[in-house]
Amino acid sequence: MDGMINDVAKHPSKTVPVAEEQRPLSDLLRLPAGPVDLSTLATDATLGFPGAGKADAAHVDTVLQPELDDLQERLFANGRATPEAAPRVLLVLQGMDTSGKGGVIRHAIGMVDPQGLAITSFKAPTKAELAHPFLWRIDRALPGPGMIGIFDRSHYEDVLVVRVHDLVPEDVWGARYDEINAWEEALVASGTTIVKCFLHVSHDKQKERLAERLADPTKYWKYNPGDVDERLRWPAYTEAYEAALERCSTQHAPWFVVPADRKWYRNWAVAQLLTEHLRGLGLSWPAADFDVEAEQKRVAAS
Amino acid sequence: MDGMINDVAKHPSKTVPVAEEQRPLSDLLRLPAGPVDLSTLATDATLGFPGAGKADAAHVDTVLQPELDDLQERLFANGRATPEAAPRVLLVLQGMDTSGKGGVIRHAIGMVDPQGLAITSFKAPTKAELAHPFLWRIDRALPGPGMIGIFDRSHYEDVLVVRVHDLVPEDVWGARYDEINAWEEALVASGTTIVKCFLHVSHDKQKERLAERLADPTKYWKYNPGDVDERLRWPAYTEAYEAALERCSTQHAPWFVVPADRKWYRNWAVAQLLTEHLRGLGLSWPAADFDVEAEQKRVAAS
Numbered sequence: 001m002d003g004m005i006n007d008v009a010k011h012p013s014k015t016v017p018v019a020e021e022q023r024p025l026s027d028l029l030r031l032p033a034g035p036v037d038l039s040t041l042a043t044d045a046t047l048g049f050p051g052a053g054k055a056d057a058a059h060v061d062t063v064l065q066p067e068l069d070d071l072q073e074r075l076f077a078n079g080r081a082t083p084e085a086a087p088r089v090l091l092v093l094q095g096m097d098t099s100g101k102g103g104v105i106r107h108a109i110g111m112v113d114p115q116g117l118a119i120t121s122f123k124a125p126t127k128a129e130l131a132h133p134f135l136w137r138i139d140r141a142l143p144g145p146g147m148i149g150i151f152d153r154s155h156y157e158d159v160l161v162v163r164v165h166d167l168v169p170e171d172v173w174g175a176r177y178d179e180i181n182a183w184e185e186a187l188v189a190s191g192t193t194i195v196k197c198f199l200h201v202s203h204d205k206q207k208e209r210l211a212e213r214l215a216d217p218t219k220y221w222k223y224n225p226g227d228v229d230e231r232l233r234w235p236a237y238t239e240a241y242e243a244a245l246e247r248c249s250t251q252h253a254p255w256f257v258v259p260a261d262r263k264w265y266r267n268w269a270v271a272q273l274l275t276e277h278l279r280g281l282g283l284s285w286p287a288a289d290f291d292v293e294a295e296q297k298r299v300a301a302s
Numbered sequence: 303m304d305g306m307i308n309d310v311a312k313h314p315s316k317t318v319p320v321a322e323e324q325r326p327l328s329d330l331l332r333l334p335a336g337p338v339d340l341s342t343l344a345t346d347a348t349l350g351f352p353g354a355g356k357a358d359a360a361h362v363d364t365v366l367q368p369e370l371d372d373l374q375e376r377l378f379a380n381g382r383a384t385p386e387a388a389p390r391v392l393l394v395l396q397g398m399d400t401s402g403k404g405g406v407i408r409h410a411i412g413m414v415d416p417q418g419l420a421i422t423s424f425k426a427p428t429k430a431e432l433a434h435p436f437l438w439r440i441d442r443a444l445p446g447p448g449m450i451g452i453f454d455r456s457h458y459e460d461v462l463v464v465r466v467h468d469l470v471p472e473d474v475w476g477a478r479y480d481e482i483n484a485w486e487e488a489l490v491a492s493g494t495t496i497v498k499c500f501l502h503v504s505h506d507k508q509k510e511r512l513a514e515r516l517a518d519p520t521k522y523w524k525y526n527p528g529d530v531d532e533r534l535r536w537p538a539y540t541e542a543y544e545a546a547l548e549r550c551s552t553q554h555a556p557w558f559v560v561p562a563d564r565k566w567y568r569n570w571a572v573a574q575l576l577t578e579h580l581r582g583l584g585l586s587w588p589a590a591d592f593d594v595e596a597e598q599k600r601v602a603a604s
Contacts, residue, residue: 077523106415113408114416115454121417152417210601220590221379228600288522298530299512 044261071278079146081286086145095199098209108271177247199260345504346563373580381448383588388447397501400511410573423454479549501562
C-alpha cells in the first residue's frame with residue numbers, strides 16, 4: 001500500500017489515474033451517508049487489497065506488519081513519555097455471529113505488540129453493570145494513553161441484542177443512538193481515535209461456518225445452540241444493524257463496513273484500517289527529556 | 303524441539319543418547335537447589351536451542367509457534383467451556399534493566415493470541431496500593447480461567463528494589479520470602495501453573511544496551527537517567543536477586559534462569575518454557591455439551 005502511494009508520488013508529472021487499490025482503504029470502506037441497506041453492501045469483496053489475493057499473504061508480512069509495528073511503537077512510546085498528551089486509539093469490532101471478531105483479534109491484532117493492547121470482550125452485562133447507565137462499563141474499559149483498545153462487541157450491543165430481544169423499552173434503546181454519538185464525540189475530543197468496523201458476513205457464509213464448527217471436535221467449544229436461535233432472528237438483527245450504522249456513522253467516528261466472507265481479506269482490511277488511522281496521527285518519536293551527551297558519558301563511565 | 307522428540311520416538315530400538323538439545327528446556331534452565339551465585343550462571347549460553355543459532359529463526363515459525371498456538375487455544379477453549387475447572391498460567395518476568403522483559407513480551411508472548419493474555423506491568427506502587435499488603439495488587443492481576451497472565455516485574459520487586467533501597471525495614475522484607483512461597487503454593491494448589499523466568503543479563507551487556515538507547519533517537523523513550531543510578535547498585539541488586547532466587551525456587555514454583563545476552567535466544571527460551579508448561583497440562587479439547595447431530599440438523603434447516 002505504502003509502496004504504491006510512493007510510486008505515485010515519485011512520478012508527479014504523470015497524471016496517474018488513482019486506481020481503487022491506491023486510495024486509502026478508509027475511503028473505500030467508509031459507510032456512505034444516507035439510508036443503509038446491508039443487502040446492497042458486498043460481503044465477499046476484496047476492495048483495496050494490494051496483492052494478488054489470498055496467496056499474497058507475504059504482502060502482510062513484508063509491508064503491512066512492519067509499518068503497523070512501527071506506528072504502534074510510536075504510539076506506545078508517546079504514551080510512556082507524555083501520557084498527558086498522548087493519543088489513544090479504540091478499535092470497535094461488531095458483526096453477526098461467525099463474522100470473525102475473534103479471528104480478527106487473533107490474526108490482525110495479533111500482529112501488534114501485546115503490551116500496547118487493552119482488549120475487552122463484552123458479554124451480557126452483569127447485575128452490577130445493569131445497575132449503571134449502559135455506557136458505564138464501556139467507560140471503564142477505555143484505553144489509556146498510548147494504548148490501542150480493542151472492543152470485541154461494545155456499547156453497540158445496547159442497540160442491537162437489546163433491541164432485537166426487547167430487553168428494555170423502545171424509548172430507552174431509541175434514545176441511545178444520540179447518547180452514543182454524544183459520548184463518542186466527547187471521547188474523540190479528548191484525544192481518542194475511534195475506528196468502528198462492522199464485519200459484514202453473508203447469511204449463507206454464517207451457515208457454512210456454523211456447520212464447520214459442528215464438523216470439527218476442536219471447534220465444538222466455539223458453538224452454542226443459542227447461535228441458531230440468533231440466526232433465526234437474522235432479519236431483526238439486520239434491521240438493528242442498519243439503524244445503528246446509519247444513525248451512528250458520524251464525522252468524528254464513521255463506521256467502516258468490512259466484507260467478511262473471506263477471512264484473509266477481513267483480517268488484512270482491519271489491520272490496514274488500523275494502520276491508516278495510526279498513520280494519520282503523524283506521531284514522531286518522543287524527544288529526550290535529558291541531556292543525551294551527559295548521559296552517554298555517565299553510561300560510559302559506569 | 304518437537305521434531306527431535308518425535309525422531310527419537312520413531313526409532314525406539316536405537317539407544318539414542320539424549321543430547322542436551324533433546325532434554326526439556328525446563329530441565330536445562332531450572333535453578334539447581336542450593337546457594338545461588340549468579341556469576342557462575344551463563345548469560346550468553348544458548349542451551350537447548352534446537353536450530354543452528356540466530357539464523358534459524360525459521361524453527362520458531364515452523365515448529366514452536368504452531369505448537370504454542372495450538373496449546374494456548376486449548377487452554378483458552380477450556381476456560382470458556384469449563385471456567386470452574388480450567389487451569390490458568392502465570393508467567394513471571396524478572397531481570398535487571400535492559401534484560402529484555404519488554405522484548406520477550408513483544409517477540410515471544412507476541413506469538414500468542416492476544417485474547418488469551420492478561421499482561422500486567424508493575425510500576426512503583428501507588429499510595430492506595432501501599433496501604434494494602436504487598437500481595438494485594440498482585441492478587442488483583444491474576445489471570446482468569448484459561449488465560450495466560452504475564453507479569454512484567456511482580457511481587458518479587460518487594461524483595462528486590464524494596465530491599466536495595468531500604469523502602470521498608472529489614473524485618474518486613476525479610477519475612478516476605480516465606481510469604482511469597484506460601485502465596486505461590488496456594489496459587490498452584492488452586493490450579494495456576496507458575497513459570498518464573500529470571501532474564502540473566504551481564505553487566506557489560508547492560509552497558510552496551512544503555513549506550514544503544516542513547517545512540518538512537520527512536521529509543522530515547524526507553525532510557526531514564528535513573529537507569530544509570532540503578533546500574534551503580536548492580537552488586538546490591540545481584541545480592542537481592544540471589545536471595546530471591548535461592549529462597550523462592552520451590553518444588554511448586556521453581557525459578558528458571560534464562561541467559562539473556564542474546565535476544566533471539568532469550569525470546570525463544572521463554573516461548574519454549576511456556577510451551578513446555580502448557581504441554582504439561584495435557585489439555586484436550588472440550589467435549590460438546592450439546593447434541594452434535596441434532597444441532598447439525600438445526601443449522602442445515604436454518
